[in-house]
Amino acid sequence: MRLTFALIAALTPAAAPAADFVFCWEGANGYRMEGQMTVPDEFLDDGLLTHDHVTAFSIQGFHNGAPLGSWDLSQLTPTTSWNLSFDPFGMVFPTGGMHDGPKGQAWNAGGRADDCGTPGFGFNSGTNAQDLCVNDTWITDSMINRYTRFPVYPAGTVDRDCGGVPVIGRGPDAAPARG
Template sequence: MRLALLLTLLPVSAPAAEFAFCWGGAGGHVLEGRMTVPDAALAKPLVTEADVTAFAIAGYLDGRPVGGWSLDELTPRTAWNLNFDPAAMEFVTGGYSTSPRGQAWNARGSVDDCGRPGFGFNSGAGSQDVCIDDTWRIDSVIAAETPFPVHPADSAPPCLAAPVIGTAPQSHPPPRS
């Protein structure tokens, strides 16, 4: 009887799904990442940052690592807005980065506040782009409405960073959360 009572007090992990994603910006910029979402949240029309239990991104420029960020680094001052449409299997794009139609992953709308060293991603009303070491990388900018697909982690296509001149393309494994 006591054992049964103790077992009910232990935390129980809810079943969760793991997803992988890859973003190709301009100028050789690539972002890849993973996130974990409890199965129950996937029934919602919009999964937000409040639902995500694990999240990590890594950035590459011309195939070379330039930084990363994960939920383990989240502070009250960190920009953290995520909107994922589980029915469409896409991150929502085209709206302000702090709205339900945008993304702010360690980078606000000015895209110059990701830390030094640091890396962040922003999808706002004007564009999608990255921040490296507190610097907006204007050379990474792509159109705001560009679709940003998400895949089940076990069936995601490889995310290839742009090759360094004179080398073969390299596949970088997504960060583990």
Template sequence: MKALAVATCLLANGAHAADFYFCWKGSNGYTMTGQMSINPTSLNKPIVTQDDVTLFRIAGYQNERLLGKWDMASAREGASWLLNYDPARSVFMTPGEMGLGVSQAWNADGTAMDCGNPGFGFNLGNFAQDFCLNGVWVEESGMPPETPFLVSPVPVDPLCRVYAPTS
């Protein structure tokens, strides 16, 4: 199934980039959707990092109400930007797997010192996966660090439902 998804992305995008969509379900009605495009040659690597990503954007919600957005193209100087993705398993790697304190830092560094300010951020650290919003850590959004989340070759909605491709 994973090989089919990667092959579909590669065929659809030719030599450009492979597109992936993801959705995270946090606590208390918090969710996040996102999209990333990866250089196709990087899909053979054991770990894809932020350096292999050509497009990355996320949007955070609570009870389907948009809270904020972030993308790598508009990242301010010094914003936290760390990504570790396993293309063979189609998963974002956790700190336990990486031997790191934080394995995903998307405009949030895991310490609440660089915490989506301004805007929205997400991190996956050794304490939790959670949101930051306008410089404030949203502790109530948190999930255990080992919680997997959906990665899909097709778009997803804020409730983590996959959109079925149409002809």
């Protein structure tokens, strides 16, 4: 019996070591988002990582401290807007590009930020702004500059900058077209 358990244990692959990260985002008018993700260590030297490299991901939204909603990978469906780009060397989510490209983010919210489900919550960083979706509604009051830096931190980091700052010389404070 012990031999059977030992054999099963020997043949069961061990979980690959992984790095856990946390992040927070401060939108306009009291909107805020917090989240966490896990990336297997084997990918951390690969440069720009995508949603295909992430093994765990979740976000929670707030308005003036009150919960708005949440989303995680267990809710992912074939129709979910899901694009993530992460630069582990710079410890940032690239921003300012198309929501579905390497410099954009679509976390249960596509380019119009109106497709997060009801009830639902999502985040979008596209060519117009960084903003939230709540219950299939684009929350325009949450919009901030599309180039605002979006830092990522190792799990356990206590002092996190959630406000970010626009990258110097990277466009106007607001852009008129949706991305």
